[in-house]
Amino acid sequence: GAVVSQHPSRVICKSGTSVKIECRSLDFQATTMFWYRQFPKQSLMLMATSNEGSKATYEQGVEKDKFLINHASLTLSTLTVTSAHPEDSSFYICSAVTSGGAGDEQYFGPGTRLTVT
Amino acid sequence: AQSVTQLDSHVSVSEGTPVLLRCNYSSSYSPSLFWYVQHPNKGLQLLLKYTSAATLVKGINGFEAEFKKSETSFHLTKPSAHMSDAAEYFCVVIPSGSARQLTFGSGTQLTVLP
Numbered sequence: 001g002a003v004v005s006q007h008p009s010r011v012i013c014k015s016g017t018s019v020k021i022e023c024r025s026l027d028f029q030a031t032t033m034f035w036y037r038q039f040p041k042q043s044l045m046l047m048a049t050s051n052e053g054s055k056a057t058y059e060q061g062v063e064k065d066k067f068l069i070n071h072a073s074l075t076l077s078t079l080t081v082t083s084a085h086p087e088d089s090s091f092y093i094c095s096a097v098t099s100g101g102a103g104d105e106q107y108f109g110p111g112t113r114l115t116v117t
Numbered sequence: 118a119q120s121v122t123q124l125d126s127h128v129s130v131s132e133g134t135p136v137l138l139r140c141n142y143s144s145s146y147s148p149s150l151f152w153y154v155q156h157p158n159k160g161l162q163l164l165l166k167y168t169s170a171a172t173l174v175k176g177i178n179g180f181e182a183e184f185k186k187s188e189t190s191f192h193l194t195k196p197s198a199h200m201s202d203a204a205e206y207f208c209v210v211i212p213s214g215s216a217r218q219l220t221f222g223s224g225t226q227l228t229v230l231p
Contacts, residue, residue: 043222044221046219095161105151108153108160109160110159111158111160
């Protein structure tokens, strides 16, 4: 089946630094990837839609200059949290849609736990 | 527009007893409906999906769900709970023909007691 990986699985960084999270589709090409944020004991909140070769589409209220998304290839999207602050601490999950595949299903990565100290 | 309501934020069952996690939806289009499971600090795993074929959908690990259009429901069931079923479960709706615009329910935490 379709597998999506994320790296790193956990990261701790100091306030003011930037952190990059990678999302890879391992055995399929993904024209579209999604980035979600999940707070403890809450549901997933869509942050942005990442399309290969074009600018990401951000959801309302998500700062595009703070959460930089790059979808440089059909198998890789990156999320960079710039000038991170403790309130950015969260669980970040990506998902990917296959190109011309089964259609509606999104395949989710295992998530990245970000802690900003 | 679509929305999903998971009627219980927390469900607790004893091992070996049936599981029922309730989900109601609203959608302007013929929806696709999914159930995902999330174990602590893990990503989401697809349990099952309904995409306008059979209304009774069988998924992994013995779970199944029935799409009832008249009740706008898509409840998740399992005849006999196992300790490993303890996790967070999300009901998700997508408008037909679109892989975007996922709408997540608020989640139901399932606890399985020994």
